[in-house]
Every structure is written in C-alpha cells, then in structure tokens.
Amino acid sequence: xxxxxxxxxxxxxxxxxxxxxxxxxxxxxxxxxxxxxxxxxxxxxxxxxxxxxxxxxxxxxxxxxxxxxxxxxxxxxxxxxxxxxxxxxxxxxxxxxxxxxxxxxxxxxxxxxxxxxxxxxxxxxxxxxxxxxxxxxxxxxxxxxxxxxxxxxxxxxxxxxxxxxxxxxxxxxxxxxxxxxxxxxxxxxxxxxxxxxxxxxxxxxxxxxxxxxxxxxxxxxxxxxxxxxxxxxxxxxxxxxxxxxxxxxxxxxxxxxxxxxxxxxxxxxxxxxxxxxxxxxxxxxxxxxxxxxxxxxxxxxxxxxxxxxxxxxxxxxxxxxxxxxxxxxxxxxxxxxxxxxxxxxxxxxxxxxxxxxxxxxxxxxxxxxxxxxxxxxxxxxxxxxxxxxxxxxxxxxxxxxxxxxxxxxxxxxxxxxxxxxxxxxxxxxxxxxxxxxxxxxxxxxxxxxxxxxxxxxxxxxxxxxxxxxxxxxxxxxxxxxxxxxxxxxxxxxxxxxxxxxxxxxxxxxxxxxxxxxxxxxxxxxxxxxxxxxxxxxxxxxxxxxxx
Amino acid sequence: xxxxxxxxxxxxxxxxxxxxxxxxxxxxxxxxxxxxxxxxxxxxxxxxxxxxxxxxxxxxxxxxxxxxxxxxxxxxxxxxxxxxxxxxxxxxxxxxxxxxxxxxxxxxxxxxxxxxxxxxxxxxxxxxxxxxxxxxxxxxxxxxxxxxxxxxxxxxxxxxxxxxxxxxxxxxxxxxxxxxxxxxxxxxxxxxxxxxxxxxxxxxxxxxxxxxxxxxxxxxxxxxxxxxxxxxxxxxxxx
Ligand SMILES: Cc1cc2nc3c(=O)[nH]c(=O)nc-3n(C[C@H](O)[C@H](O)[C@H](O)COP(=O)(O)OP(=O)(O)OC[C@H]3O[C@@H](n4cnc5c(N)ncnc54)[C@H](O)[C@@H]3O)c2cc1C
Ligand code: SF4
Ligand code: FES
Numbered sequence: 001x002x003x004x005x006x007x008x009x010x011x012x013x014x015x016x017x018x019x020x021x022x023x024x025x026x027x028x029x030x031x032x033x034x035x036x037x038x039x040x041x042x043x044x045x046x047x048x049x050x051x052x053x054x055x056x057x058x059x060x061x062x063x064x065x066x067x068x069x070x071x072x073x074x075x076x077x078x079x080x081x082x083x084x085x086x087x088x089x090x091x092x093x094x095x096x097x098x099x100x101x102x103x104x105x106x107x108x109x110x111x112x113x114x115x116x117x118x119x120x121x122x123x124x125x126x127x128x129x130x131x132x133x134x135x136x137x138x139x140x141x142x143x144x145x146x147x148x149x150x151x152x153x154x155x156x157x158x159x160x161x162x163x164x165x166x167x168x169x170x171x172x173x174x175x176x177x178x179x180x181x182x183x184x185x186x187x188x189x190x191x192x193x194x195x196x197x198x199x200x201x202x203x204x205x206x207x208x209x210x211x212x213x214x215x216x217x218x219x220x221x222x223x224x225x226x227x228x229x230x231x232x233x234x235x236x237x238x239x240x241x242x243x244x245x246x247x248x249x250x251x252x253x254x255x256x257x258x259x260x261x262x263x264x265x266x267x268x269x270x271x272x273x274x275x276x277x278x279x280x281x282x283x284x285x286x287x288x289x290x291x292x293x294x295x296x297x298x299x300x301x302x303x304x305x306x307x308x309x310x311x312x313x314x315x316x317x318x319x320x321x322x323x324x325x326x327x328x329x330x331x332x333x334x335x336x337x338x339x340x341x342x343x344x345x346x347x348x349x350x351x352x353x354x355x356x357x358x359x360x361x362x363x364x365x366x367x368x369x370x371x372x373x374x375x376x377x378x379x380x381x382x383x384x385x386x387x388x389x390x391x392x393x394x395x396x397x398x399x400x401x402x403x404x405x406x407x408x409x410x411x412x413x414x415x416x417x418x419x420x421x422x423x424x425x426x427x428x429x430x431x432x433x434x435x436x437x438x439x440x441x442x443x444x445x446x447x448x449x450x451x452x453x454x455x456x457x458x459x460x461x462x463x464x465x466x467x468x469x470x471x472x473x474x475x476x477x478x479x480x481x482x483x484x485x486x487x488x489x490x491x492x493x494x495x496x497x498x499x500x501x502x503x504x505x506x507x508x509x510x511x512x513x514x515x516x517x518x519x520x521x522x523x524x525x526x527x528x529x530x531x532x533x534x535x536x537x538x539x540x541x542x543x544x545x546x547x
Numbered sequence: 548x549x550x551x552x553x554x555x556x557x558x559x560x561x562x563x564x565x566x567x568x569x570x571x572x573x574x575x576x577x578x579x580x581x582x583x584x585x586x587x588x589x590x591x592x593x594x595x596x597x598x599x600x601x602x603x604x605x606x607x608x609x610x611x612x613x614x615x616x617x618x619x620x621x622x623x624x625x626x627x628x629x630x631x632x633x634x635x636x637x638x639x640x641x642x643x644x645x646x647x648x649x650x651x652x653x654x655x656x657x658x659x660x661x662x663x664x665x666x667x668x669x670x671x672x673x674x675x676x677x678x679x680x681x682x683x684x685x686x687x688x689x690x691x692x693x694x695x696x697x698x699x700x701x702x703x704x705x706x707x708x709x710x711x712x713x714x715x716x717x718x719x720x721x722x723x724x725x726x727x728x729x730x731x732x733x734x735x736x737x738x739x740x741x742x743x744x745x746x747x748x749x750x751x752x753x754x755x756x757x758x759x760x761x762x763x764x765x766x767x768x769x770x771x772x773x774x775x776x777x778x779x780x781x782x783x784x785x786x
Contacts, residue, residue: 033604034663036695037612098677098727100687107681125688131611135691136677139724143672154660177652205606239579239630243609325628326609432588475600 001026001149004397005171005184007158007212008191010038011130011383012366014137015390016189016397021149023398028184030153030173032207035138039193039205039367040386043130044318045248046112046122047094047387048380049087053108058119060084067381070116070280071346071374072506073522074225077544079353083372083381083388090388091123097136101125102315112315113251114379116280122380127246127318130383158212159479160414161188161219161362162406168219168361169406172414174479183410187403189393190216190357190364191386194345195226198491199445200438201241202342203232211483213368214490216349217529221359223490224350224370224524224539227498228507230377231447233284234302235341238326242341245302245319247379249331250277252315253307256284257335258291258300267291282376282507285340289447292339301335340447344382346373346507347497350526353542355393361403363396365389370524375506421478426471430484433464437484437491440464444495450511454499461492493527493534500536501525548573548639550631551593552580554601555644557651566640568593573632577624577641578608578615580631581655603655610760613694616701617655618644623701625760626655646701648708659697665713669740670733671720677727683771690723690768692761699755699765705748712748715755715765721745722772738776745769746777 002025006013009031017027031038052058063084068075095101095109101123102110111120125132144150153173159181160172170185190212196202197209217223233256234249235242250256256277257264268287269276277284288300304316312320312332323331349357349364351371357364365371366386373381407413437460444457465488473481503517504510523538553566567584575583584590585600592598604614608627615626620634620642634641649657679687699715700706706714721741728734749769756765774780 033606033612033614034695037606037614039606042607042609042611095679096676098673098679098687098691098723100679100684100691103681103684128611128692132688132691135693135723139672139720142667143670143674146667146670201608205612206608207606238609239574239576239627240582241608322609429588431586435586 002402003028003186004189005030005186006189006191007031007171008038008193008366008368009033009035009152009154010040010191010193010366010386011133011137012386012390013189013191014141015387016191016365016394017150018137018140018144019391019394020397021144024149025398026149026151028151028153030156030158030184032155032157032176034152034154035134035141037207038134039208041131041134042204043133043383044127044244044246045114045251046124046129046380047091047133047383048114048117048121048378049091049123049384050084050121051088051091051109051111051123053104054111054120056119058121060087062119063087063121066117067372067378068374070376070378072376072516073518074228074374074506074524074541075372076353076542078542079371081544082353082392083385086388087384090384094133094136094387097140099125099132099136112248113278115247115250115278115284116275116378122251124248124315126315127248133383133387158192158215159482161215162410163219163359164404164407166360167403168359169403172410181411181414183406185406187361187363187397187400189397190349190362190368191366191390192368194367195348195490195494198437198487198494199342199441203235203242203244204343209483210487210490213348214483214486216357216359216362216364217490217493217527218486219359220529221357221362222350223348223493223527225347225375225497226494226527227445227501227525228346228375229342229445230281230344230346230507231285231340232343233281233288233340234338235343236327236336236338243322243326244343245336245338247281248316249302249304249319252311253304255303255306256288256300256338257303258295258297260295280376281379285447286509288338288340299337299339302338303335304331305333305335307332344377346370346375346377347525350524354396355389356396356400363393365393375508417482418478421472421481424470424472428468428471428473430468430473430476430481433468434484436464437461437488441491441494445498448509448511449498451499454495458492458495458499461488461495464488465492489529489534493529496534496536497525497527550580550635551638551640552584553640553642554654555642556601556654557645558599559653565598566593567598571631573630573635575631576627577619577629577631577634577643578605578627580641581626601655602653611694613696616646616696616698618646618701623698623758625696625698628760646697648701648706649697659695661708662695662697662700662716665717665744666720669713669717669721669744670736671717671724673724673728674731674733675729678729679727683726686768686771687723687726689763690719692763693719694761696760698758698760702754702758704752704754705750711744713744715769718745718772719763719765719768721776722768725772725776741772741776746773
C-alpha cells in the first residue's frame with residue numbers, strides 16, 4: 001500500500017486522506033489534537049460555490065471573476081479556474097456526506113451574500129459551517145481508519161522535514177506526550193493551517209504555530225506572498241484574544257457605523273454605494289482603521305438591530321449566543337463594538353496549480369499553502385480551498401513518483417542536532433523570545449506598514465535569532481527551541497517580503513508606497529532560504545489558459 | 548482582586564495540590580488565568596516555591612473545540628468559557644482538576660481516546676450518501692455540534708471509562724448516522740451498537756444534557772434514536 005504522511009488533521013488533511021483512501025492508498029495524519037479540535041471547526045459563515053440556487057444567474061465564471069478581482073491580480077488564474085469550476089460538486093459532495101446545509105423552500109441549498117461577491121454564493125449551516133463540515137469528514141474518515149487506510153498520530157507534532165538530493169523523503173515527528181521521535185518515510189503533504197503563532201493570538205487556533213511551514217521553508221521550499229495577511233474587519237476582544245464576528249452578520253444585513261458629532265455615520269454605505277458593508281475584507285478593514293484614526297475613535301460599531309428577528313433565529317443563533325455569553329450584550333438590541341484583527345494568511349508554502357511545492361516530494365494544501373487567494377481572500381473561499389485543495393493535492397500525489405527512502409542516518413543526525421543545542425554554553429529563554437517575536441510582528445505588520453517600522457521589525461527578529469543561537473533553554477527543551485529558531489527565520493521572511501513589495505495592494509498597505517504598481521509588482525513575492533539568508537524575488541503570475 | 552488557583556498537579560508519577568495567587572478582574576476566564584500563570588518568567592506557588600508550567604489543553608479559546616474541558620470548582624466545564632468570578636468560592640479560591648473519567652497524562656491534560664475509539668468501534672459512518680430530511684435537519688445540526696469535550700461522560704453516573712457503555716456523546720453521533728443512513732445491514736449494525744453501547748446501560752439521569760456546553764438537546768436526540776433503532780419505529784414504517 002503506498003503511503004503519504006499528512007501534517008495536520010483539519011479539513012484539507014481529511015479531504016486529502018479520503019481521496020487517497022478511495023484509491024487504496026494509506027495516509028498517516030500527524031496532528032497535536034484530533035480533527036474535531038482543528039481550527040477548521042471555528043469557521044462560521046460558509047463555503048462558496050456557484051450553485052446558483054437563488055435564481056440570480058450566478059455562474060462559475062462570475063465566481064472566478066470575483067475571486068480574481070478580490071485577489072488584486074495575484075492569484076493563479078488557472079488554479080482559481082479549477083477551484084471555482086469544482087465548487088458546486090464539492091459542496092454537493094459535502095451534503096452527501098451529511099452536512100446539513102440550510103435549504104430553500106424548494107429543498108435546494110440556500111446561499112447567503114458574502115463580502116466581495118456580486119451574487120449570493122455562500123452555502124452555510126447557521127454560523128458554524130466549519131464544525132459541521134469537520135463532523136461529516138471525520139465521520140467518513142472513521143470508516144477508513146477501521147479499514148487501516150487512515151492512521152492517526154494524534155498528540156504528534158512535525159519536528160523536521162527530511163531531504164536527500166534536493167527531494168523531500170519523509171519527516172521526523174515528535175510524540176508530544178512520550179517525547180519520542182519517529183522517522184516517517186514517504187511524500188509529505190502539509191495541511192497544517194495558518195501562521196497564527198508568529199503573531200501570538202489571532203482569531204484562530206493556538207495550535208497553528210507556523211512551525212510546519214517554517215520547517216518546510218528552512219529546508220528550501222519557497223514561500224509566496226507571505227506579506228498578505230488578512231485582517232478581518234469585525235473582531236472583538238475577549239479574555240486574552242480577539243474573536244470574530246462572522247461576515248455572515250453583514251451578509252444578513254448588519255451595518256457598520258461610527259459615531260461622528262453625535263450622529264451615526266454609516267461610512268461604508270456612503271463610500272461604497274454598490275457593495276456597501278460587503279466590500280472585500282481588505283477594503284473594509286482599511287476603512288475602519290482609517291475612519292477611526294480620522295475621528296479619534298478606537299472602534300467602529302456593527303449594527304444588527306435592523307436584522308429580521310426570524311433571520312436571527314434561523315441563521316445567526318450561534319452569533320447571538322456568543323455575544324450574550326462573552327460580550328454580555330444582545331446584538332438584536334444594541335450595536336457590537338468591533339475593530340479589525342489578524343485572521344487569515346493568504347501566503348504560505350508556494351505551490352503550483354497541482355499543489356506541488358518547489359521541493360519535490362513536498363506538497364501543501366489548505367491555509368498553509370499560497371494558493372487561490374492572491375492578495376486578499378474572499379470569505380467562504382478558504383473552506384472551499386481546503387476541501388478542494390486537499391483533494392487536488394491527493395490526486396497529484398496519486399500520479400507522482402514516490403520519493404527515495406530517507407537517509408539511514410536520519411535519526412542519528414536529528415539526535416546530533418538536538419545535542420548541538422543542548423551543548424551551547426549560554427542560557428536563553430524561548431518564552432521571552434517568542435513573546436518578543438510576536439510583539440515585533442504585530443508592530444510592523446499592521447494594516448498600515450512603512451519601511452522604517454519594517455526595518456526595525458527585521459532587526460529585532462535578527463537579534464533574537466542571534467541571541468537564541470548562543471544558548472540553550474532547558475525549560476523549553478531542544479526540540480521546542482529548534483522549532484522556534486525556524487519560526488523566527490520564517491517571521492523574518494514575512495517582514496522582508498513586505499519590505500520588498502514597495503507598493504500597496506490587497507492586504508498590504510504601505511504608507512510610503514500608497515499606490516498599486518502593476519508594472520513592477522503584479523507578481524508573487526517569493527521568499528527562499530538560501531545559505532543562511534532570506535532571498536526575495538518576484539515570480540510572474542501564470543497566464544490564463546483558454547479552457 | 549487576588550484569586551487563588553488551587554490546581555491538582557500530576558507529573559507522571561506523583562499527584563499533589565499546588566496553589567497559585569493571581570491578581571486580575573473576575574471577568575478573566577480560567578483559560579486566561581492559566582495562560583497568565585504560564586507566561587510568568589519564573590512560576591512560583593503561593594509559598595514562593597518554584598513550579599513547573601501547568602500542562603493543560605486548549606486550541607480555540609472560544610468554546611468551539613472542546614480541548615480545555617476540566618473540573619472547575621467541582622464542576623466539569625470548559626476553561627475558556629468560565630470567568631474566575633463564576634468559579635471561585637467565597638474566599639476567591641478556584642480549584643482546578645483534570646477530568647476524572649479519563650486517564651490523566653499530566654496536570655489538567657487527559658487522554659480522551661476512549662471517546663473517539665468508541666465512535667469507530669460503533670461503526671459510526673455512512674455507507675451511502677446521506678439522506679437529510681427537512682424534519683430532522685435541525686437535529687442533525689445539533690448533533691453535529693458536539694465538541695467531543697467529554698463533559699457529558701464526566702457527569703454520567705453510568706460511564707466509568709471501562710466496559711461497553713459509551714455515554715451520551717457517541718449516542719448522539721449514532722443519531723446523526725442512523726437518521727442519515729439508508730436501510731440495510733450497516734444501519735442495522737449501528738442500531739445493535741446503539742443498543743449495546745448505550746441503550747442497555749443508560750439510567751436516564753440526563754446529567755449529560757445539563758452539563759453540555761453547547762446545549763445539545765440530548766434527550767430529544769436519544770428519544771428519537773431509541774424509537775427508531777431499538778423499537779424499530781423507523782421513518783419508512785411510520786410513513
Ligand atoms: C473564526 C474563524 C472563522 C472562519 N470562517 C470561515 C468561513 O466562514 N468560511 C471560510 O471559507 N473560511 C473561514 N475561516 C478560515 C478557515 O476556517 C480555514 O482557513 C480553514 O479551515 C483551514 O483549514 P486547514 O485544513 O487548512 O487547516 P486547519 O483546520 O487550521 O488545520 C491545521 C491542522 O494542522 C495541525 N498542525 C498545525 N501545526 C502543526 C505541526 N507543527 N505539526 C503537526 N500538526 C500541526 C493542526 O493541529 C490542525 O490539525 C475561518 C477561520 C476562523 C479562525
Ligand atoms: S454531547 Fe455536549 S458534553 Fe457531550 S461531548 Fe458533546 S459537546 Fe461535550
Ligand atoms: S480551548 Fe477550545 S473550547 Fe476551550
């Protein structure tokens with residue numbers, strides 16, 4: 001039985017494993033927790049597909065055009081064509097697996113409006129679409145687990161990616177409970193989610209530390225568009241983190257306003273009369289930041305008081321329950337205070353249309369991959385990207401030749417790498433270094449960026465790397481320190497990517513280069529780790545093939 | 548105010564209590580309190596003795612993943628959804644213990660494999676495309692909202708972690724499968740499993756329903772499943 005090692009157990013990972021199992025291949029799913037605790041369960045508003053069940057004349061082409069426009073010309077048009085063409089069958093397949101999508105009176109899947117889309121195109125289950133999809137996929141995986149085609153290594157972390165002669169040959173994983181290391185041979189598919197941990201807390205899961213992508217980057221896989229970080233327009237602070245108020249709230253009629261001279265100013269409606277509150281997220285977040293700065297306010301307000309109570313009962317019940325429990329306010333009676341927060345990473349492991357990374361034998365799908373979204377992601381497209389991308393990557397794996405066996409001394413070399421850290425003379429604190437990395441990243445990679453702040457951020461990160469390399473933190477342990485050192489390298493690549501893109505586009509707004517510059521920068525930012533240095537280049541966007 | 552967090556610790560060999568002082572507003576969640584303790588450069592207990600970081604599980608920190616289940620002030624709850632003020636006794640002391648029905652790994656971390664293993668052993672999957680009926684669509688949504696947190700098993704007087712009885716969480720997953728499945732050998736097998744692993748052992752205390760953090764209407768789901776899977780009042784026969 002051919003075998004693939006999948007890092008992660010979220011939607012992209014399960015989608016890939018099920019596709020491989022259909023063909024009798026085996027997958028080993030490596031993750032710190034079970035699928036039911038992956039970030040995918042947090043997804044709320046829905047999944048996009050041009051199902052056209054609302055009688056609006058929607059089409060795959062329209063979905064393609066909206067996705068490309070939101071991505072500000074940086075998405076691969078051929079990959080987006082694949083994604084959008086497979087949208088309808090992907091969502092219908094999920095319904096066959098038992099996802100109880102909301103349905104219209106005639107029994108077809110209901111679609112809700114979502115930001116940046118001119119037609120209603122987002123299928124949903126109230127505001128917990130991710131949880132419902134995970135439950136259905138995990139149920140389907142169970143059958144394959146019983147048959148031995150899916151093996152789960154829960155409470156395991158990726159520790160190192162193995163290479164030989166420029167190919168990925170497998171990986172080393174660590175059992176987080178027993179502290180044991182195992183070499184797993186075979187092609188590796190990263191489905192390890194977003195780079196949350198470089199920033200500390202985001203709207204997502206703290207399990208997504210960014211370490212898996214960092215390990216891939218450190219062994220030579222290129223990363224694309226790392227500077228493209230999505231700030232979700234409407235987040236709220238709760239005990240130590242920011243939580244999302246789903247875009248579904250605006251999709252169902254929520255309106256953003258600011259108090260100006262005692263009056264409510266519905267700034268999005270005034271500035272963008274066509275899509276109003278449902279402009280793409282980069283625009284809404286930028287506007288909130290801008291109007292707050294202009295008026296000296298520290299938050300905008302999301303007004304849901306006008307939303308039909310029946311819509312609340314039927315579609316936004318989870319949102320209301322959240323506001324009541326965590327914010328102690330009833331969104332049907334009073335507006336919700338909101339401000340943008342880090343939510344999604346458009347950039348990540350650079351992959352081709354078939355999800356191959358630049359390192360042969362290594363693949364990536366889901367949020368960890370740089371695919372489909374360009375400079376800004378449409379809400380609802382990442383769930384589709386995770387389900388379809390996982391499947392697509394698996395189909396590629398089924399076709400590609402397998403890698404050679406990992407070097408026989410892989411385990412010994414790994415032990416030596418740990419010893420090297422343990423034998424360093426000085427003492428350092430990984431916890432403190434991680435905190436400073438998070439702070440530097442948040443400081444320099446906000447919604448508005450400039451060279452001065454980015455350079456300062458890069459310097460802090462470089463200094464942190466240097467000081468860590470001089471010592472050892474016995475309380476964190478060598479395996480954790482090894483990961484942190486690589487996460488710092490990836491963090492620097494992210495800052496350097498933002499510095500190199502001397503223009504403003506999508507999620508990147510440079511105060512010192514406020515204009516979009518298609519001539520120089522309608523390209524993918526490529527970061528590569530070469531001979532101990534970050535190298536940034538710009539790659540052309542593939543030409544659209546005629547269907 | 549100053550809270551005292553009295554934590555049941557387990558280092559793999561030895562179990563003991565350790566108490567930590569923490570200044571903060573009562574609105575802080577237990578999860579945030581644990582983070583703040585672990586963020587200290589050098590963690591010491593209230594007597595000033597050095598202590599290892601506290602092991603506990605979390606992922607979403609917003610009541611969506613079920614990772615942070617533990618016993619808080621004597622009640623099984625999710626640490627990220629409980630403010631200190633709701634968990635403290637009159638003297639501001641909050642006790643934290645691991646769930647007791649699952650093997651303890653370290654401190655507040657437990658191994659809930661028993662729960663996921665039961666789902667596989669009960670063959671809770673579909674052999675054909677799901678048939679979702681309008682009348683039960685909302686119940687499927689409810690059943691599929693389960694976090695697999697295990698709080699319902701912790702409070703169940705019948706669930707011990709040993710023996711055949713699997714408790715409420717697998718039973719509601721069985722509803723999701725049985726009601727979606729087409730008639731046939733696999734659905735019959737799920738019915739038999741439901742009977743053996745749940746129906747025959749349930750004493751109907753319904754403590755599970757009260758403790759469920761996402762308010763799954765467990766009783767309704769069980770009544771429906773029992774009617775169909777045990778008493779064969781299936782939708783085909785019902786018309
Ligand atoms: C609050 C919120 C709401 C959202 N709402 C929507 C929405 O409505 N629509 C939409 O389209 N998208 C939404 N998204 C985005 C979407 O949920 C994610 O992009 C998508 O689920 C990612 O799936 P994934 O499989 O790539 O990764 P994840 O589900 O994040 O899974 C990553 C997996 O990798 C594991 N992992 C991570 N690091 C390691 C490591 N080092 N070693 C081993 N394993 C590792 C994790 O434990 C996990 O199992 C939302 C996101 C959030 C946070
Ligand atoms: S039924 Fe409720 S209490 Fe039980 S595991 Fe599921 S979410 Fe937790
Ligand atoms: S951390 Fe996810 S439920 Fe508490």
